Amino acid sequence: MKFKLLLFLFLILFTHFSAQNYIFGKIVSESGAEMQDVTVVNIRTDEMAFSNRDGHFMVSGKVGDELRFIKAGYDRVVKKVSQENIQSPMNISLIRSTIQIPEVEVKQGLTGNLKVDSRNYNKPKKVQKLETEINQYIAQKSDPRILAAKPGEFVQPKGEGFFIGKVNDKWDDIDLMNYIHTSLGDDYFTNLKIEKPLINHFISYVLAGGFERKKILKYGFCSDVDLTRFQRFVLTRISSYRAPQTQK
Numbered sequence: 001m002k003f004k005l006l007l008f009l010f011l012i013l014f015t016h017f018s019a020q021n022y023i024f025g026k027i028v029s030e031s032g033a034e035m036q037d038v039t040v041v042n043i044r045t046d047e048m049a050f051s052n053r054d055g056h057f058m059v060s061g062k063v064g065d066e067l068r069f070i071k072a073g074y075d076r077v078v079k080k081v082s083q084e085n086i087q088s089p090m091n092i093s094l095i096r097s098t099i100q101i102p103e104v105e106v107k108q109g110l111t112g113n114l115k116v117d118s119r120n121y122n123k124p125k126k127v128q129k130l131e132t133e134i135n136q137y138i139a140q141k142s143d144p145r146i147l148a149a150k151p152g153e154f155v156q157p158k159g160e161g162f163f164i165g166k167v168n169d170k171w172d173d174i175d176l177m178n179y180i181h182t183s184l185g186d187d188y189f190t191n192l193k194i195e196k197p198l199i200n201h202f203i204s205y206v207l208a209g210g211f212e213r214k215k216i217l218k219y220g221f222c223s224d225v226d227l228t229r230f231q232r233f234v235l236t237r238i239s240s241y242r243a244p245q246t247q248k
Helices: 002-019 083-087 114-121 125-139 173-190 196-208 214-219 224-247
Strands: 021-029 039-042 048-050 056-061 066-070 077-080 090-094
Touching: 021 083, 039 056, 048 056, 048 224, 066 090, 066 173, 077 090, 173 196, 173 214, 173 224, 196 224
Parallel strands: 021 090
Antiparallel strands: 021 056, 039 048, 039 066, 066 077
């Protein structure tokens, strides 16, 4: 009887553990370089993992799961897990994002045609006169009576103000928030169950939670390592951020 019971328990445990699969693999760049600190997210389970310095990663999942591979400066890769991926390593290649170069306005130069160049560079006298009058009007000082507050309007009280010291930082928290949002993209935050309108609010919440950023703000530069630190810090703050929403 005891033997049958032990056999039954063994079968239950074997079934449980065998149902839990892990996907292994390696992530490289388009040039074949091994990529460290790439975020790997299983969309079904919300489980998150990071590749090591050799580019290897491991995340639990099963056939049909959707894995997303995210790294700042590279195009996101989405991979659906197949039976082959369960049995053998998954190889992922990331391609660096294309940088959009802003358009450059090319001003028209001299053509050599006297009639055309005269029309382009010698403005009519009426136009010249109008521009002169506009510039003179803009240069005039406004009548104080125009800028004076009307009866009943609130007037900001005047004071000596206060001294906040010399500001040397090239960025502030708003600059950093916008950079993080742009670099990680909406998908990264929506995968964490953060609604799009609340993404900037959540980033501010994480920064206010003690994320070290003095050097980032001082030099106005956020590296891939800093972005990875932020992603890891997010994992320590996401639960407390969701808590008030859950109570509602």
